[in-house]
Each structure stands twice: as C-alpha cells, then as structure tokens.
Amino acid sequence: MDTNMLTKIEGDQYKKRPDVKVGDTVRLHMRIKEGDKERIQVFEGIVISLKGSGMSKTMTVRKISMGVGVERIVPFH
Template sequence: MKTKELVETLESNYLKKIYDENHPTPKAPLPPLGVGDLVKVGVLIREGEKERIQPYEGTVIAQHKSGMNSTITVRKIFQGVGVERIFMIHSPRIAFIEVLRCSQVRRAKLYYLRDCVGKQTRLKERFNRLDR
C-alpha cells in the first residue's frame, strides 16, 4: 500500500469515527455545501474559562476538497468592509454549518465578488436543490 493510499484510508476512517453517533462528542453531519451558498458557521470561541459559539454568516466563495483538510472560504460585508474567513470544515472548533440559501452560479470560485459593490454581489437563488 502506497503512502497516499494509507493516508486516505486513515482520514476516511477518522471521519467515519467522529461523525458516528456513538462517539463521545459526535459532530452533526455536514449538509451538502456548494459555492454560492449562504451559510451560517458556528465557531467555538474560548474566552478564559468560558466557551461560546460565535455565528459567522456569509457566502461561500471557494471550496477546497482534500479529505480531512477540506476548507471553505466564506465572505461577508461588515460595516462596509469585505471580510473573508477560511474554515476547515472538519475542525473541532466548528460547532455547526447551516445552509440558509442556495444560489445558482456558473463558476467554481467566486473571487470576482471581491470587486463587486452593493447590489452587484447578489446571486440568483436556486430553488431546486437537485440541480447540483
């Protein structure tokens, strides 16, 4: 067995284990994510002894799939300034990912939204989820 195959096998076994219901702290199963979706990501924030969940809501502009290291780039406008965050979707610091709206896009990466202002950033909504 080659190294790459071994790593892929170990990653898939680990992912099955953390999403198993019998795990001590099981993660909720991930919804089907896509570029252009409006998502709410719950991030665990530790402040001293306390932990809280901070929601981050924005549009998925990029998705990188590589097993356990899969990431999504989420962009939102906060006080007139564009803010982007990259989330590792299998991280223990991610409490939940909720899809609020699906959009119809024709690109794999929506980096052009960085240059758009105001109503130009709106994306056409997809009503039939089976189109993907």
C-alpha cells in the same frame, strides 16, 4: 502508515454534512475563547471557495461587516 488503515480512520471521523456549493449562504456557529470565558459566535456569509478533499477539505466564507469584507477559512469536517 498503511493507506487502507488511514482511509478507515478517516472514514470513521466523517460527519454527515449538507451538500455545500460555492455561492451558498451558510451560518457557522464558532466557539470563541476569550481569556477564561467561552462563547458561541454566529458567522453568516457566502461560500466563495472550496479547497482540498477528504478530511483536509476547507471552505472560505465571506461576509460584509460594517462596510468591511471579512473572510474566514474553516475546515469542512
């Protein structure tokens, strides 16, 4: 695939996101599907890493839940 075409397609898919840095506290609203039901779960934690660039950028968010550390890797865009 042509690089210019790929860049244009990716550019159309970007959403305006706030500037997030390592150490920031974020609140993620995650859609959870359990059987035939669907709900929104809030996951609040500290950003511990940012990896990748462009459409493949991800962030790792960590929180402590009931004394246990929980980390989630989520796509940025």
